[in-house]
Amino acid sequence: MNSTFTTILRIVLALILILFGVNKFFDFFPMFEMPTAGANFIESLNTSGYILYVVGILEIIIGLLLLLKKWVPFALILLAPITFNILLFHLFLDVSDIWVAIVIVALNTILIYKYWKAYRPLFQ
């Protein structure tokens, strides 16, 4: 759980999440060019008035927890549904930008695997 490799992955994931989280509020880097279906989907999430902000806040909280190495197993499980939806969104609606999703999925999965001991009690 404390190897240099794990530490690097944890900090990289934390920085990516904080960047994407903050971007949902300030839009400092441009969105991907998306196909119509993907753009429509994001548009309907925008119309809800809250979904993208909830995701943004969660990404920032998870990023900070990972950066500070606080409650890491909790942070990783909190991230799992977001990761899963990033993957499915790109798989179904915007496949050309799927590399971002794959990076997040890989980091989240490897880190959960490294901390697997903490999740054992959930399956008893």
Add this chain to the structure above:
Amino acid sequence: MKIFHTVLYIGLGVMLLAFGLNKFFWFMPDFDFSGYPEAAYLFTSLRYSWSESVGKGYIMSLVGLTEAFVGVLLILRKWIPFALVVLVPISIHIVLFHVFVNLPNIGPALLVALLNTYLIYVHRDAYKTLFA
């Protein structure tokens, strides 16, 4: 207390299984969203997101599958702490959906969220290692 909890697991499980399957077979009547254009827009665009005019959507099927999966785990009383934690994002979002865009129909959402919260509290020991 044990019987009470068994009733809660099975009650919540059956409810989730029904709501989950409904997202594929649509055997229950939809909520009446008249007067709530954002709710109607969001719900319809997600519900029909798989249909050709919109493209290959996935959200409703994902939520439906997850609800059915959690429901079955709860009915069988297998991996209960895991089932409850998988349900959390869904509970939060059904409550937020109704709070932000469709307040009058918040009843079932609150019921699911309350049961989810209470049962997680009952199993709080299983989650301790996550906060180490």
